[in-house]
Amino acid sequence: MDEITIRRATADDIPSIVALLADDELGATRESPDDLRPYQAAFAELDGDPHQLLVVADRAGEVVGTAQLTYLPGLSRKGATRAQIEAVRIGGTERGSGLGSRLVEWCVARAREHHCALVQLTSDVTRLDAHRFYEKLGFQASHIGFKLPL
Numbered sequence: 791m792d793e794i795t796i797r798r799a800t801a802d803d804i805p806s807i808v809a810l811l812a813d814d815e816l817g818a819t820r821e822s823p824d825d826l827r828p829y830q831a832a833f834a835e836l837d838g839d840p841h842q843l844l845v846v847a848d849r850a851g852e853v854v855g856t857a858q859l860t861y862l863p864g865l866s867r868k869g870a871t872r873a874q875i876e877a878v879r880i881g882g883t884e885r886g887s888g889l890g891s892r893l894v895e896w897c898v899a900r901a902r903e904h905h906c907a908l909v910q911l912t913s914d915v916t917r918l919d920a921h922r923f924y925e926k927l928g929f930q931a932s933h934i935g936f937k938l939p940l
Contacts (some may be wrong), residue, residue, distance in 0.1 A: 836858070841843070842858065842859075857893050859897045874911065894924075
């Protein structure tokens with residue numbers, strides 16, 4: 791796995807990232823790799839926001855993983871900044887290789903560099919394997935999350 795580089799995503803990575811997002815039971819129902827226009831617009835917004843970092847794990851020019859890191863300044867916890875990890879996806883051939891751990895740990899290290907007080911993430915309630923994975927990395931299921939589709 792040493793030949794894998796974690797780097798900031800570029801617009802050229804969009805098709806590969808979308809393919810990763812769509813490559814599971816939940817993603818298959820909510821992603822649309824056949825029309826990249828909404829993803830390109832979202833990427834432009836993400837890429838221009840200094841509080842957002844979309845990264846890919848790159849093996850010899852092939853995107854094999856992705857994650858999004860968001861810095862959330864706030865007033866609670868004495869004005870602490872939080873880091874939110876989203877959309878962690880690892881390509882099927884890399885699952886079980888340790889790449890997911892490496893990618894999440896890379897995000898945690900960036901959060902420390904940005905003096906964040908904590909790192910948080912959410913995981914769909916049906917992703918039981920992901921829950922075990924995050925707990926193994928030291929994350930605690932400390933809150934209940936709520937969403938309101940608009």
